[in-house]
Amino acid sequence: MNANNSRNMVGAFFVLLALGAGSPMIFGEARFPQWLEVILGGLMSGVLYSLVAIGLVLIFKASGVFNFAQGAMVLFAALSLVRLMEKMPLIVALAVTVVIMVGVAWLIERLVLRRLVNQDPIVLFMATLGIAYFLDGFGQTVWGSDIYTLNVGMPKEPKILLESTFEGGILVSMEDVYAAVIAATLVALLALFFQKTATGRALRAVADDHQAAQSIGIPLNRIWVIVWSVAGIVALVAGVIWGSKLGVQFSLQLVALKALPVVILGGFTSIPGAIIGGLIIGLGEKISEVYLGPLLGGGIENWFAYVLALVFLLFRPEGLFGERHIDRV
Amino acid sequence: MKSTMRVKAAAVALAVAGAFGAVHEVAAQSANEIFLPVLVYRTGAYAPNGIPWADGYVDYLKLVNARDGGVNGIKIAFEECETGYATDRGVECYERLKSKKPVIVNPLSTGITYALTDKVANDKIVLFTTGYGRADSVDGSVFAWNFPLLGSYWSAADMLVQHVKKKDKSLKGKKIALVYHDSPYGKEPIKLLEERARMEGYQLLLLPVTHPGVEQKATWLQIRQQRPDYVFLWGWGVMNSTSIKEAIAVSYPRLQMYGVWWSSAEPDVEPAEMASKGYNGIALGHSDEKDFPVHKDLLKHLYDKGQGTAKDKKDVGSVLYNRGMISAMLSIEAIKQAQSKYGKRVVTGEEVRWGAENLNLDAGKIKALGFGDMVQPLKTACNDHEGVRRGRVHTWDGKDWSYTSDWYEADMKILRPMIQASAKAYAAEKKITQRDCSKEK
């Protein structure tokens, strides 16, 4: 499967995707405003998944570890924030939570990553699974296991646009729009960080080749702490947005499982891939659930995302923007 | 090198010691106490609803010991066991606590109920499923050990249909959507709602939500498209609050939403704050009353002495707290009833089963217990393990619940044949011989 062929396959996939998304309008009896709502809703969900996926990709790029604990970090960050907000104003609470996440990152690097330096990827993955369990229990021990309402001032009521043109208007969730804007800002900041600062360059060097980076004097351990801290901050932002929507509670960490098909689609090592993958997965999920779901009895969201990722993998095994896997014998 | 070997040896020693430690069972119960295991979930996706119920249940047991000195002088011993709403953990808790000779178990999970239904007959432990459980276990001739007291899900669904029918005079041509938790709990009312759809002429929309229920955007987008006249919510845990929030996000009027009695409590409406105003639920006879004599007793004997289970005094009297309290009360009354026939001593599971099957709590007795009208008069019998099936609708006004309808009673003319058919099928599958209720006393 050479590069050209692979690109054609990807193109074919996108065409199929567009067809699939448009089919309810073309073949079914879906009305335009409702179809548009589902598309918008799907894209918004996708943005939220991307947020979690970006954290995953960051850590994988820099330390080669598939961080299953990202979901637990999202929950922990959100829990810390919401409990601290009970005692101090939002800005201060945010700052303290950032410090806490950096602390968590430092501890993880010190206690876990350093000891598991040359192990199998599966062992590292299991270690992050263990960290996830630990953070889960620790967070709930310290902060409690009720549902906490996270109020950062996001609007809850939707806006109905173009009511005059279309019957019923097009429902746009303002909260989701805010979330998308915040996510876009975060991505822009991350891009700036990676391209313009020295630390960002060091991170990119480490992501490229650990040994080469070490040989030119980049301190690997410190880079890992920085990467996990950045991932922690990304988790905090994701936690704020998800927590504001769903309330901060235990199930928040299950959204991490949704981020998996996103990184599969986008490639484990690419941030643009995480974003585009997120949009595709979000879109695919909602369209399938709303239009295909009733035919199959409902509840197909969960596996549809994974099957979509799986089908895509068959066309392009490394994901959209992932690095081609070269086996050396 | 030697230190790593020592660490590895320590790891092995730890593993082996633990293995031997876990193998022994819990010690047997002391002779002059009746044991009640308390299967709860204080962690996990369903904890927000499980915690107040557990607090209420345990508080009432503590109250009986503290205020009354036990049941006719016999103290109640209890032990909590965390199930996390998972069926296999529930079964493990049940098995572990069996050695303490429990008499009644109330697992607060329809899934665990199904698993335990097969076991309780052999183990001679009564299974109380107050306000949940198998709808067909109302028929005690097959389900001798199951007691879905106060109301099953078919009763709940029936009462909701009666209510909306009363509002609209006729349901013909209307659409009712059921947003349900994709588990035995959520699927239980479907049979009755389909039967009623045939009778009343409404269209039933089934919208399952996968555990844990935080992904509901697509569900509510579909509701926005289909515009059902009513939405019945059969959720649990975080699914409830998510449903209400998503309903707000698609501007579905809360006034047209009706939750079952497990989907209409404070943890479900409070996360959305004022926006959940107008949300309704069918109340299992009680709401969030806080001022009955039993509440005053709880505050006096437990909370003022620092013995209360709930984290905050203000939680005493919330909807789910009351329900746990009432469930515990029914357990105690069953034990009392057993003692009235078999002697004021430590009664066995079989004797308590007789007590549960011959419960007769009239309004006077309930008032004497301090529950006022939170519990409707209840009378069980061999072919009626539900006892009573009345409820009314309560609505959230942003700060509190208030009743907004008259009393409804589930229509046994419709339910009885369904219950009997289902129970018969179960008996045939499990090769159980049905008891003849007319022959027994």
Added chain:
Amino acid sequence: MIYRETGQFKTTYASDQQLFPILQDRIFVIGFLVFAFGVMPFIGSEYLFRAILIPFLILSLAAIGLNILVGYCGQVSLGTGAFMAIGAYSAYNLAVRVPDLNLVVVLLLAGVFATVVGVLFGIPSLRIKGFYLAVATLAAQFFVDWLFARVKWFTNDSSSGNVSAPPLEVFGYGIDTPAQRYLFVLAFVCVFALMARNLVRGAIGRSWMATRDMDVAAEVIGIRPMMAKLSAFAVSSFIVGVAGALWAFVYLGSWEPLAFDVNRSFQLLFMVIIGGLGSILGSFLGAAFIVILPLMLNQLPGWLGIPLSTAMISHIEFMVFGALIVFFLIVEPRGLARLWAIGKEKLRLWPFPH
């Protein structure tokens, strides 16, 4: 001193290739089996059988299946719960729709159904590797979860989605008491463990291990990757399917689709990793660890006399579980089986230092 091999020599190829070449090993294993089959049913308490031994045995069977796939063939699979579910529901449907079939046949046929689906979901492994394959198996997990919750035919149109196994009996003997169930499961596990052990010692096993170590090189020397990978999926799914059917019929008795959800898959993966990848004994050790740890953690506060709320105990369980996993991975990433092997090595020299 005791564990010496001096004086033990082999005169035939067959005796050289036997499963337990050292006499002490043979005595230990046979003694252990005699104890397990002959003595334990009489001395064990009901709680021991019902809550510890039966789940341990069934889960170790599933772990053996998963170990073949992940440990011996190197294909990461997070969908084991789905295959257990397929085994369980196939067994249920067979038992209900063809009531005259022998229970053992039902369980084995359930394994066959799981095999068919396992091979189907193993086909992507020919193109996808590593974590990507893990996610593909997750697709299988969620799809199967949904399938058994939604398609009513599988649950015999049960209104609640909950099904229960018919009363068990084989060859006219009922299997009701915990001791009988324990013996039934023990028999299955012994046969399957022996089968698995011999498979991995043979040519197929070696082709799996070659594929795991470097699949391109394996292909170069003539091992067909499709045969190796798909056979691994097939054997693994068969064993896991039978384990799932046993779990549902013998342990749970009555179950719903959530009994085999993604948490079960993770639990099995933990067992395999902690027990030791690529080791049959490791599957047993890992299963024992995972089954006993929560029970032990639950009772620890009681022994130490510290009164804790059940919620706190549960949270501490999670924390200790996570910490122990990380601890074991740091201390011995090759699992408990490696610790056992090291112990045996030391024992061979003991009491001499070298």
